[in-house]
Amino acid sequence: MKKIRCPKCDDFVLFDEKTIDRENIVVFHCDHCGKTFKVKFKRKEQTDENEPDFGSVVVVENIFGQRQVFPLHLGDNSFGRRNPGDDIDCPIVSTDPSMDRLHCIINVTEKDGGLVYKIRDCNSNTGTFVMNSEVTKKEQRIIFPGNVISLGATTLILQASGEKD
Ligand SMILES: [Zn+2]
Numbered sequence: 001m002k003k004i005r006c007p008k009c010d011d012f013v014l015f016d017e018k019t020i021d022r023e024n025i026v027v028f029h030c031d032h033c034g035k036t037f038k039v040k041f042k043r044k045e046q047t048d049e050n051e052p053d054f055g056s057v058v059v060v061e062n063i064f065g066q067r068q069v070f071p072l073h074l075g076d077n078s079f080g081r082r083n084p085g086d087d088i089d090c091p092i093v094s095t096d097p098s099m100d101r102l103h104c105i106i107n108v109t110e111k112d113g114g115l116v117y118k119i120r121d122c123n124s125n126t127g128t129f130v131m132n133s134e135v136t137k138k139e140q141r142i143i144f145p146g147n148v149i150s151l152g153a154t155t156l157i158l159q160a161s162g163e164k165d
Contacts, residue, residue: 009033010084053161054108054115055145057090060155065094077106078122079151098152104128107140117143117158126152
């Protein structure tokens with residue numbers, strides 16, 4: 001059995017992954033709050049072998065949350081403290097009060113066969129820092145694999161594509 005979070009109340013709903021054998025939209029019902037929600041699943045082979053790799057962001061474990069890894073996709077990847085009902089790409093499960101619910105965006109583009117990463121702050125309360133240097137308002141800073149990003153008391157590290165966590 002696997003579990004999936006209810007987007008409304010954050011409770012876990014259990015399901016049997018063996019019943020999902022192809023690209024499929026499955027309807028779940030949360031016994032806790034009564035919410036009905038749909039989740040789209042991809043075939044496992046597709047996600048394992050054919051999913052393009054655009055790098056990832058590792059969230060370092062601290063007193064507010066556990067270590068997490070978010071694969072990036074082309075275009076904008078929004079980051080912030082996870083809040084049920086919010087719709088952001090990389091919701092960080094954390095109680096860090098100094099990290100906004102939408103804190104920063106990492107944009108990924110392809111250029112000359114490589115990848116370019118740019119970060120910008122989303123008007124956050126505590127700012128977005130790359131290697132201890134603050135990203136100013138309206139700035140789009142180019143960042144590189146290995147760079148350390150600070151959102152409040154939470155630390156993120158950009159990982160290149162092909163790097164396994
Ligand atoms: Zn629920």
